[in-house]
Amino acid sequence: MSRLVYLDNNATTCVAPEVRDAMLPFLTDLWGNPSSMHAFGGRVMRHVEEAREKVAALIHADPSEIIFTSCGTESNNAAIYGVAEILGPQARLITSRVEHPAVLGPCRHFREHGHTVIELPVDGVGQVDLAALREALFGGHGLVSLMWANNETGTIFPIDEIAALVKSVGGVFHTDAVQAVGKVPLDVSRTPVDLLSLSGHKLHAPKGIGALYVRRGTRLKTYMIGGHQENGRRGGTENVPYIVGLGKAAELAAASLAGEAAHVAPLRDRLEAGLLATCPDARINGDTRHRLPNTLNISFEFIEGEAILYHLSDLGICASSGSACSSGSLEPSHVIRAMGVPFTAVHGSIRFSLSRYTTAADIDTVLDHVPRVVAKLRALSPFVTT
Numbered sequence: 254m255s256r257l258v259y260l261d262n263n264a265t266t267c268v269a270p271e272v273r274d275a276m277l278p279f280l281t282d283l284w285g286n287p288s289s290m291h292a293f294g295g296r297v298m299r300h301v302e303e304a305r306e307k308v309a310a311l312i313h314a315d316p317s318e319i320i321f322t323s324c325g326t327e328s329n330n331a332a333i334y335g336v337a338e339i340l341g342p343q344a345r346l347i348t349s350r351v352e353h354p355a356v357l358g359p360c361r362h363f364r365e366h367g368h369t370v371i372e373l374p375v376d377g378v379g380q381v382d383l384a385a386l387r388e389a390l391f392g393g394h395g396l397v398s399l400m401w402a403n404n405e406t407g408t409i410f411p412i413d414e415i416a417a418l419v420k421s422v423g424g425v426f427h428t429d430a431v432q433a434v435g436k437v438p439l440d441v442s443r444t445p446v447d448l449l450s451l452s453g454h455k456l457h458a459p460k461g462i463g464a465l466y467v468r469r470g471t472r473l474k475t476y477m478i479g480g481h482q483e484n485g486r487r488g489g490t491e492n493v494p495y496i497v498g499l500g501k502a503a504e505l506a507a508a509s510l511a512g513e514a515a516h517v518a519p520l521r522d523r524l525e526a527g528l529l530a531t532c533p534d535a536r537i538n539g540d541t542r543h544r545l546p547n548t549l550n551i552s553f554e555f556i557e558g559e560a561i562l563y564h565l566s567d568l569g570i571c572a573s574s575g576s577a578c579s580s581g582s583l584e585p586s587h588v589i590r591a592m593g594v595p596f597t598a599v600h601g602s603i604r605f606s607l608s609r610y611t612t613a614a615d616i617d618t619v620l621d622h623v624p625r626v627v628a629k630l631r632a633l634s635p636f637v638t639t
């Protein structure tokens with residue numbers, strides 16, 4: 254079989270070989286419980302704390318502000334439940350229409366339990382309406398949860414401005430930074446976010462490990478009640494190999510952040526320019542001025558994104574037609590719909606997302622195949638009349 258061309262890195266990334274090597278001793282010799290009193294456990298605990306330092310360093314936090322979780326979804330749930338429970342039912346929850354289901358779901362749960370939940374609209378490039386945010390905050394504050402970068406379009410929200418706004422009225426600010434961490438620089442010592450979610454499998458650690466940053470002094474109700482692990486903030490014996498893997502992935506990301514962006518952005522831009530030049534009736538979805546360096550979301554009008562994906566998959570090319578969670582259903586993506594993308598283009602959106610391992614040859618392969626696949630599907634489309 255020819256080499257897999259994997260351009261679906263916003264769905265998940267491969268485990269970096271350095272990460273795998275760092276994890277292996279904790280699946281073989283160093284299997285002790287980090288909470289144990291004996292030296293064997295203590296040795297393992299030192300590695301957990303070293304990983305915590307590396308994750309903290311990536312976002313310029315203090316290690317004591319990092320809680321290890323099982324994934325980005327858990328981090329988002331922990332932040333929203335943990336703050337909403339403390340603030341009580343009078344607190345508003347303010348979020349946006351383009352958030353990941355791991356934020357929209359918990360917010361809607363609290364709506365059912367009496368909270369006022371406001372889902373802010375976005376404009377045509379997926380930028381959140383700041384005037385609507387100001388208005389929502391004016392009506393009474395509580396928790397604001399807005400993503401750092403969108404998983405489908407790569408659009409980056411103006412988080413510095415948003416955080417300053419929320420803090421100026423005494424609100425609590427959570428950001429789902431699952432897609433931003435490791436792709437763009439994040440610095441919580443400068444940006445006044447109170448809580449930040451991240452996920453290992455988006456930055457070359459394995460699936461099933463995440464972290465929640467909680468600024469010192471932020472009140473958070475513990476949602477996972479059990480042992481005293483994570484300073485009593487999340488019960489459950491630590492997933493040591495995966496925590497160590499996340500630490501290594503964070504260390505690699507910190508070292509390669511600028512270099513990686515300088516590698517993927519030109520490849521992404523070449524892919525974008527090539528597809529626009531060779532495929533008529535194609536349009537970019539997202540804010541091309543404020544966008545993750547690795548992400549391209551493009552709509553091919555009059556055809557189904559899923560049909561393109563099946564053809565590409567047969568050719569060994571992996572991309573996505575929306576968030577990993579919503580693909581598989583033929584419902585158009587809630588993100589693309591919220592942006593008001595025209596009906597003829599809503600169904601034909603494809604996301605290509607690159608990584609440090611993407612090569613120029615990968616891009617050439619996609620540029621070679623996509624125009625032919627699009628032309629073939631258009632020839633069959635009942636919507637194309639000319």
Ligand code: PLP
Binds near residue numbers: 323329432576
């Ligand atoms: N938030 C965003 C923006 C995501 O893209 C994802 C995963 O696609 C998640 C949260 C969920 O992360 P996890 O898969 O680690 O639960």
